[in-house]
Amino acid sequence: MMKRYPTLFIKPDKGSLGKGIVRLKRYKNRKIKISWDLRHRKVKKSSVWKELQKILKPKRTYLIQQGLKLAKYKNRPVDIRVYMQKPKSKWHISGKVVRVAAAGKFVTNYSQGGRPKSLKTVLRSIYKNRPRKVKRTIRSIDKISTTAAKVLNRKFPRIRQLGIDIAVDTEGRIWIIEANKNPGFMLFKKLKDKTMYRRIVKRRRYIYSRYR
Ligand SMILES: Nc1ncnc2c1ncn2[C@@H]1O[C@H](COP(=O)(O)OP(=O)(O)OP(=O)(O)O)[C@@H](O)[C@H]1O
């Protein structure tokens, strides 16, 4: 996989809160940079495995993903949390927010210091003077999230709340990083504008009063 992609993300399969994630980056001089938490180490290709064994937990299962070049805001990587809810028969996007990584971090999780920012503010800053690109990006995010919710719902008929993590890469392409059921909504509470937060809480109450 390293041959195929310049960056890899190694993540605990039952991961959470952005913990235990390791990033591998391949350089032209054949060295590999291993990054985790706020630490990193550059090693020869031949010793990557040995080094990884020191960092990864022996009894855990990991998944390896192609690393995406996340778009940046004020020089920090960002991704987008889409909060989806299905109070009745249809999926709704109750909130969308950008998560900006903390200084020096490559994960944007709130628990890792990532902080929320309005989607429009960030997209307008990334696509300066390109309002059509901003609009198109928002439309793609909505479309991919709604499709993902429907597809997951087919396999998991009981889900009513989903957090979908979406990446916009430096080329402007949209990717799904992961999806979680019953995600936290602290991010939305932290935003100055409480519209999305209130909407989420209202639908949550409805969902919890009605099902299970
Ligand atoms: N393939 C990837 N390329 C670039 N960045 C990634 C990639 N995978 C994860 N990240 C970054 O790391 C963050 C955390 O990853 P992810 O959401 O997969 O795990 P998690 O949040 O720890 O797991 P969970 O949400 O199940 O608790 C992402 O929000 C994103 O900022």
Ligand SMILES: [Mg+2]
């Ligand atoms: Mg996540």
